[in-house]
Structure formats: structure tokens, C-alpha cells
Amino acid sequence: xxxxxxxLLIIFLLTSCAPxxxxxxxxxxxxxxxxxxxxxxxxxxxxxxxxKQMAAKFTGxxxxxxxxxxxxxxxxxxxxxxxxTESPNIRCGYVDMNEDLLTAFDEQGFDVWxxxxxxxxxxxxxxxxxxxxxxxxxxxxxxxxxxxWYQSTDExxxxxxxxxxxxxxxxAVQKHNPNYRLFLKHWDSAxxxxxxxxxxxxxxxxxxxxxxxxxxxxxxxxxxxxxxxPVGFQYGxxxxxxxxxxxxxxxxxxxxxxxxxxxxxxxxxWVDFTVIELFPPE
Numbered sequence: 264x265x266x267x268x269x270x271l272l273i274i275f276l277l278t279s280c281a282p283x284x285x286x287x288x289x290x291x292x293x294x295x296x297x298x299x300x301x302x303x304x305x306x307x308x309x310x311x312x313x314x315k316q317m318a319a320k321f322t323g324x325x326x327x328x329x330x331x332x333x334x335x336x337x338x339x340x341x342x343x344x345x346x347x348t349e350s351p352n353i354r355c356g357y358v359d360m361n362e363d364l365l366t367a368f369d370e371q372g373f374d375v376w377x378x379x380x381x382x383x384x385x386x387x388x389x390x391x392x393x394x395x396x397x398x399x400x401x402x403x404x405x406x407x408x409x410x411x412w413y414q415s416t417d418e419x420x421x422x423x424x425x426x427x428x429x430x431x432x433x434x435a436v437q438k439h440n441p442n443y444r445l446f447l448k449h450w451d452s453a454x455x456x457x458x459x460x461x462x463x464x465x466x467x468x469x470x471x472x473x474x475x476x477x478x479x480x481x482x483x484x485x486x487x488x489x490x491x492x493p494v495g496f497q498y499g500x501x502x503x504x505x506x507x508x509x510x511x512x513x514x515x516x517x518x519x520x521x522x523x524x525x526x527x528x529x530x531x532x533w534v535d536f537t538v539i540e541l542f543p544p545e
Contacts, residue, residue, distance in 0.1 A: 288493055291327035291374050291530040292318040292518065294542075295497055297334065298343065298360075300535030305544040307364055311371045313542045317533060320515040321522065326373045329446075329466075329497070329532055332361055332393055333379030335412050340384045346392045352384040353392070361397065368402040375400070376446055378407035382416045387435050394439040405444035405464070406436045410454050421454060429456035433463065446495065446530075452488045460492040464530060470500035475510070478503065479520050486525030495530025496521055499537050514541060 293314040314326035333340040339352025343360040346353070368375050377397060379389050390406055397403055411419035424447060436443045444462050447455055450469035467485045472478040478498070486494050498517050499507065507513040518531040533541060 288529045290321060290324045290522075290528070291495070292321050292324040293327035293329075293373070293532055294538050295329040295331070295532045295534045297331040297535055299334065301539050303539070305539065307367065309544050310364060311367050311373070312545075313533075313538060314368075314373055315371065316542055317514055317531070320512070321518060321531065324531075326371065327375070327530065327532070328368065328373060329376045329378050329407060330361065330364075331378045331380070331409075333381070333384075333389060335380045335382045335416055337382070338416055339382045340379055340389065342379075342389075342392065344393075344396055346396065348388065348392065350385060350388060352382060353388065359396075365397060365400045365402060369400050373402045374404045375402040376405050376407045377403060378409060378446075378448075380409045380412035381414070382412060383414055386413070386432060390432065390435045391439075394436065394443070398439045403443075405446060406432075407446040407448060407466070408432070409468075410447055410449040411468075421449060423454045424456050426456045426459045429459040429463065433459075433461065437462065448497070452485060455489070460489065464493050464495055465489045466495040466497060466530065466532075468497040468534075470498075471502040472506070474506055475517070475520070478517070479524055482521055483524050486527055490527045492527065493529035494525065494527055495532065496528070497532045497534050499533040499541065501536055504537065 294317060314328055318324040318326040332344060333342045336354055341354045343356045345359055346355040377393050381389060410421040410424060412421060414422040433445050436445050444464055446464040446466050448466035448468055450467060455465060467482055469481060482496055510516040514533045521528050
């Protein structure tokens with residue numbers, strides 16, 4: 264008897280149309296790093312230790328970092344790595360400032376997000392330059408865009424990301440590794456893509472809160488906006504020190520409150536502007 268393909272076709276159509284279930288990602292906890300953030304650089308041994316200390320504050324967390332490799336420079340960005348480009352908005356470094364530390368992160372089980380502040384530089388080209396340079400590192404899990412500095416050079420406001428652009432960037436990132444993810448970072452959810460969620464971590468870096476409670480309320484709304492997709496948070500800014508300095512353990516106390524209130528929280532990063540104060544070098 265000839266087997267009918269109709270039931271199989273129906274199953275295929277139903278599963279292909281079903282919404283994608285969010286991947287159950289492990290919690291990441293660590294720090295944000297930029298060349299301009301900390302008061303000084305304590306050296307290459309320091310940064311892996313900070314990530315491990317931060318992760319140890321949360322059950323089951325994996326040490327992680329937002330490692331900024333491109334900062335706003337003129338109308339575009341400066342990459343702190345050697346590269347070749349014909350773009351007037353991308354300036355390349357002469358020395359690789361990341362390779363040795365990425366190797367250390369590999370050895371110590373980190374998740375590393377490579378972030379850029381693009382200015383008016385072409386994001387697709389930046390993705391290719393950065394990931395071609397560093398995709399051999401097993402610690403690298405994705406690429407990050409600080410939307411505050413996307414098509415913005417004079418002030419951190421940025422340009423809202425459309426669904427079309429978000430899809431293109433996710434595809435460009437996953438061309439280098441299908442397991443890579445994209446993170447988009449801003450303080451206003453209106454700057455995020457309206458509906459696209461797959462492959463994206465949504466990071467909030469808002470600051471200047473009047474109180475601990477106000478921060479939790481604001482971040483909770485961010486979490487609800489993107490639920491059930493994963494969200495992350497940068498915190499520990501000087502602007503909020505007036506209240507977080509009174510906490511017994513600011514990185515842990517804030518992070519745990521976020522985990523308790525926002526179930527889709529998957530990333531916690533203390534910012535480098537105050538990291539040396541909270542995690543002093545030995």
C-alpha cells in the first residue's frame with residue numbers, strides 16, 4: 264500500500280510555523296571592559312579574576328565579559344586590532360590589544376561578547392572584521408552593538424534598530440558561527456527592533472536612578488518587554504553610587520534582586536568605571 268505523505272506534511276507545517284522556543288541559556292556574570300572605562304589597567308591577570316569573582320556571587324553563573332574592541336572615533340570607530348579596510352569610518356590599530364586576554368578567557372571558561380561603538384561605520388563590515396579576527400577563540404559567544412553609538416557620534420543616543428536590520432545583523436554574526444548571538448544595548452526599549460527576537464540578547468545600560476527600587480522597577484519593565492527572550496544588565500555606574508554604596512555587596516545585591524524579579528535575566532555585568540573600587544587588585 265502506498266504511504267500517504269499528507270500527515271507528514273501537516274506535521275512539518277505545524278512545526279515550521281510554531282514559535283521558536285527560547286534557548287535555555289546559562290546565566291553569565293562578569294564585567295564590561297573598555298579602554299577608557301577604568302582609572303587604570305591593573306594588567307592582564309586582573310580581568311579574568313574579576314569575571315570569576317563576579318560569577319561566584321551567583322549560583323551556577325558562568326564568568327563573562329563585554330569586551331569592547333571598537334570605540335567611537337571621529338565619524339566612525341577605532342578598532343584596537345590590526346585590520347584592512349577601505350572605509351574612511353573604520354580606523355585599525357597597529358597592535359592586537361585583545362588576543363592574549365582572549366586566550367586567557369578561553370582557558371578559564373569565559374563567555375566573551377565582542378562589542379563595538381560604530382558611529383557611522385558600516386556594521387556588517389565591522390562584524391566581519393572582528394569575528395574573522397577572533398572566531399577561533401572558544402570563549403567568544405557573540406557580537407555586541409552599543410545602539411547608543413550606532414549612527415551617532417556626538418552624543419550617546421543612536422538610531423533605532425528596525426526588524427530588517429536586526430535580522431541582517433544576526434545573519435551576519437551567525438555566518439561566522441551558527442551558535443553565535445547578537446546583543447543590542449540601549450537604555451530605551453524603543454530603540455530595539457519591534458518584533459525580532461531570535462538570536463538576540465537585549466542589554467539595558469540605564470543609569471542615574473534615584474534609588475535601588477527605581478532601578479529594579481525600570482529594569483523589570485525592560486525584562487517584561489522582551490520576555491521570554493534573554494535580557495542582560497550593565498550596572499554600577501558612578502551616577503548611581505549615591506545609593507549602591509550603602510549596599511553590603513553592591514554587585515551581588517543588585518544582581519540577585521534582578522534575578523529574583525526578572526526570570527529571563529541571563530547576563531549581569533558590573534561596569535568598568537567603578538570595577539577597580541569594587542574588585543580591588545590583590
